[in-house]
Amino acid sequence: MARIEGAKSVYEWLDQRIAITTLNKVMQTEYWIPKNINFLWAMGMVLAATFGILTISGIFLLMYYNPSVDLAFDSVNYLIMTEVGYGWLWRHVHGIGASLVFLIIYIHMFVGIYYGSYKKGRELIWISGMLLFVLFSAEAFSGYMLPWGQMSYWAGMVITNLFAGGSLEATGFVEWIRGDYVPAQAYLTRFFMLHVFLLPLLIIGAIVFHFGTLRIPHVNNQDGEDFDYDEAAELYKAGKVKESKVIPFSPVFLSKDVFVMGVYFVLFFYLVFYHFNFAMDPVNFDPANGLSTPAHIYPEWYFLWSYEILRPFPTDLGLIAFAISQVIFMMLPFLDRSPNVAPANKRGLFHFWFWAMLINVIVLTFMGKLPPEGIWNVIGFWAAIMFFVLWIILPIITKLEKKI
Numbered sequence: 148m149a150r151i152e153g154a155k156s157v158y159e160w161l162d163q164r165i166a167i168t169t170l171n172k173v174m175q176t177e178y179w180i181p182k183n184i185n186f187l188w189a190m191g192m193v194l195a196a197t198f199g200i201l202t203i204s205g206i207f208l209l210m211y212y213n214p215s216v217d218l219a220f221d222s223v224n225y226l227i228m229t230e231v232g233y234g235w236l237w238r239h240v241h242g243i244g245a246s247l248v249f250l251i252i253y254i255h256m257f258v259g260i261y262y263g264s265y266k267k268g269r270e271l272i273w274i275s276g277m278l279l280f281v282l283f284s285a286e287a288f289s290g291y292m293l294p295w296g297q298m299s300y301w302a303g304m305v306i307t308n309l310f311a312g313g314s315l316e317a318t319g320f321v322e323w324i325r326g327d328y329v330p331a332q333a334y335l336t337r338f339f340m341l342h343v344f345l346l347p348l349l350i351i352g353a354i355v356f357h358f359g360t361l362r363i364p365h366v367n368n369q370d371g372e373d374f375d376y377d378e379a380a381e382l383y384k385a386g387k388v389k390e391s392k393v394i395p396f397s398p399v400f401l402s403k404d405v406f407v408m409g410v411y412f413v414l415f416f417y418l419v420f421y422h423f424n425f426a427m428d429p430v431n432f433d434p435a436n437g438l439s440t441p442a443h444i445y446p447e448w449y450f451l452w453s454y455e456i457l458r459p460f461p462t463d464l465g466l467i468a469f470a471i472s473q474v475i476f477m478m479l480p481f482l483d484r485s486p487n488v489a490p491a492n493k494r495g496l497f498h499f500w501f502w503a504m505l506i507n508v509i510v511l512t513f514m515g516k517l518p519p520e521g522i523w524n525v526i527g528f529w530a531a532i533m534f535f536v537l538w539i540i541l542p543i544i545t546k547l548e549k550k551i
């Protein structure tokens with residue numbers, strides 16, 4: 148009894164100072180979520196949970212990792228993997244988390260595209276989401292440098308070479324980025340700083356902003372239906388739960404999120420314990436050697452589609468194509484000219500566009516992994532052309548779309 152009284156007075160003390168009752172209402176019990184949504188709307192919280200797991204496992208790895216070109220490889224592959232108690236577990240969790248976070252990001256993005264969740268009123272949700280995508284890409288790339296294996300070194304070399312700007316030959320700029328003529332100690336130290344400090348800080352800020360952008364327009368729903376939230380909320384509060392179109396985020400919707408997260412983590416830990424090599428390139432188990440170039444240099448699977456947009460073209464054109472591919476998804480709210488907020492299957496030609504884009508990105512991903520020879524080169528080239536054709540026709544087909 149005394150304990151309950153104690154907890155009550157702590158609550159009141161805090162409430163008088165930081166209004167936790169109001170905060171709890173705004174962010175949880177009166178944060179209204181439409182009923183008409185499916186499990187795909189849990190992907191955002193799955194992403195937040197995966198980011199949490201990446202942070203925790205990263206902190207444990209950081210206790211033993213050594214950011215020196217002479218010791219980095221052994222600190223990961225020998226010290227953490229064999230000497231540190233459960234070091235292998237934290238490394239597998241971190242590696243699988245880094246790979247799965249992209250799988251879920253892509254699902255989350257394409258769900259948003261399918262249901263038109265980037266349309267008028269929700270543009271900032273989309274743009275902040277794409278900002279997160281760019282930040283996660285930088286975070287994954289900088290993390291890939293840290294084990295200082297052959298792929299770390301050579302992927303680092305190839306990607307930083309992009310900043311030479313093709314025939315512009317901005318060689319001074321590349322060296323400024325690397326801090327040296329080739330990736331070496333200065334390079335490893337700055338990517339270490341980016342990976343463990345600056346980028347995570349920016350990601351946390353971007354996640355808070357992304358959540359903030361959801362609050363006023365609310366999440367979309369399966370039919371793109373626009374309704375009066377205040378009226379729906381009043382019905383819910385009056386006990387007319389069946390008639391109301393909304394449920395509170397916490398505890399009602401959150402319980403569904405937690406269920407989906409449970410299923411996801413079964414898959415997650417299945418991969419951690421039985422298929423951890425899925426997230427590790429065998430070539431990266433050889434220490435970095437600037438005198439021996441691997442036969443094929445390719446990035447991790449989640450970057451393959453954009454790598455394949457770079458590869459089939461001559462240097463300058465490839466660079467321009469690559470640069471466009473990195474920002475074009477951010478422009479989606481402005482390139483889709485139709486006012487219809489509806490699932491793609493109700494939007495005529497846009498339905499075709501959606502599946503063509505998804506299949507195209509998957510084809511580009513496969514082609515990016517295969518050596519650029521013979522038929523693979525031809526398919527890769529045409530898939531890259533198709534990527535741009537689809538973006539060019541988007542404003543036209545959506546302008547012609549009938550109003551639903």
Ligand code: HEM
Pocket residue numbers: 187188189190191192194195198252255256259262264265269272273274275276277279280283354357361365366367368
């Ligand atoms: C990795 C970091 C991310 C986190 C933690 C995150 C989190 C969330 C959460 C919790 C929601 C609300 C529930 C839901 O619809 O799933 C949401 C919605 C949304 N997110 Fe993200 N997100 C992330 C990345 C992205 C990316 C890369 C995009 C792509 C541009 C994106 C676009 C959207 C959109 C359009 C919505 C609104 C969905 C709707 O209204 O139906 N997010 N996000």
